[in-house]
Amino acid sequence: MDVLKDEILKKFGEHVKDLRTKSGLTQDEVVLNSSKITKGTVSDIENGKRNFAFTTLIDLAKGLNVSPKDLLNFKFD
Numbered sequence: 001m002d003v004l005k006d007e008i009l010k011k012f013g014e015h016v017k018d019l020r021t022k023s024g025l026t027q028d029e030v031v032l033n034s035s036k037i038t039k040g041t042v043s044d045i046e047n048g049k050r051n052f053a054f055t056t057l058i059d060l061a062k063g064l065n066v067s068p069k070d071l072l073n074f075k076f077d
Contacts, residue, residue, distance in 0.1 A: 008076045010048030015074035017046040019064055034063030 044050035061068045
């Protein structure tokens with residue numbers, strides 16, 4: 001993966017973790033609120049280690065109790 005993609009994934013992961021902690025949710029609770037994601041997936045996303053499918057984004061939003069728009073509302077440049 002190139003440096004720009006790595007940086008975007010890292011910033012997105014930080015954003016996801018910030019949304020989760022501000023909501024008072026654990027990674028386990030995000031998994032319980034979602035349909036198909038695992039704790040490993042949530043951890044990988046938060047640590048910028050996973051580039052994932054659109055359906056995972058939707059499921060992650062569901063798990064965090066936010067809209068997909070909220071997930072995508074972050075600065076990456």
